[in-house]
Amino acid sequence: MIRLSKFIADAGYCSRRQASRLIDSGCVLVNGRPGLHIDRITDSDCVMVNGHELKSVTEKLYFLYNKPVGVDSVCDVEDPASIVHHLPALNDNLRIFPVGRLDKDSHGLMLLTNQGELCQALLHPDYYHEKEYRVNVDKPVDEAFLLSMAAGVSYGDVTTKPCVVEKVASDTFTIVLTQGLNRQIRRMCQALGYRVMDLQRIRMVNLLLDGIEPNHHRLLRAEEISGLLRATGHQ
Numbered sequence: 001m002i003r004l005s006k007f008i009a010d011a012g013y014c015s016r017r018q019a020s021r022l023i024d025s026g027c028v029l030v031n032g033r034p035g036l037h038i039d040r041i042t043d044s045d046c047v048m049v050n051g052h053e054l055k056s057v058t059e060k061l062y063f064l065y066n067k068p069v070g071v072d073s074v075c076d077v078e079d080p081a082s083i084v085h086h087l088p089a090l091n092d093n094l095r096i097f098p099v100g101r102l103d104k105d106s107h108g109l110m111l112l113t114n115q116g117e118l119c120q121a122l123l124h125p126d127y128y129h130e131k132e133y134r135v136n137v138d139k140p141v142d143e144a145f146l147l148s149m150a151a152g153v154s155y156g157d158v159t160t161k162p163c164v165v166e167k168v169a170s171d172t173f174t175i176v177l178t179q180g181l182n183r184q185i186r187r188m189c190q191a192l193g194y195r196v197m198d199l200q201r202i203r204m205v206n207l208l209l210d211g212i213e214p215n216h217h218r219l220l221r222a223e224e225i226s227g228l229l230r231a232t233g234h235q
Contacts, residue, residue, distance in 0.1 A: 064207060122232060171197075
């Protein structure tokens with residue numbers, strides 16, 4: 001028996017965090033009644049999410065996707081710009097979902113999987129998994145800007161954690177984050193008087209874009225999967 005949110009994630013419908021939101025919103029039925037967070041699911045139970053019956057999935061899938069600008073990483077079938085319209089074609093018993101978000105105006109690497117536990121480990125702020133971005137801004141970056149970005153930037157009611165920042169061109173830098181705050185890099189730059197012109201995610205933990213064309217995806221290689229699982233404590 002496993003908890004309802006974990007069953008939903010393991011079935012490849014979404015992450016455990018998103019599954020909890022679905023339970024709260026009443027979108028989940030267990031044997032015909034509204035699902036509860038305390039429900040423990042067995043093979044004999046019928047779990048429905050938004051009218052779709054979920055099945056336990058044993059085959060784990062991992063894809064890299066190069067998301068282009070204009071694709072929204074929120075899974076919403078009603079939105080023509082949603083990433084759900086760009087996912088790999090799978091049979092009816094398999095579903096994958098994006099790990100985390102990359103805002104609509106940004107592009108680059110996304111991980112697609114049906115491994116809910118892996119998704120939870122990558123997204124949880126306590127685990128500090130690295131994500132690297134290449135950022136182009138509207139004017140030359142100086143030493144003061146780089147030092148401020150690396151030390152942590154305050155905006156609104158947050159102060160970002162220290163990170164690694166490296167200048168790669170007069171108006172371009174790379175930044176390695178272990179946080180996942182909403183539009184974090186854009187807001188950090190704005191607080192320091194800069195505007196982001198282009199933002200690309202180029203790495204997640206051990207995974208690289210590796211020449212994938214925009215709006216294309218590929219299966220992870222065996223060594224990439226083992227490295228990712230090892231880094232997240234799943235191997």
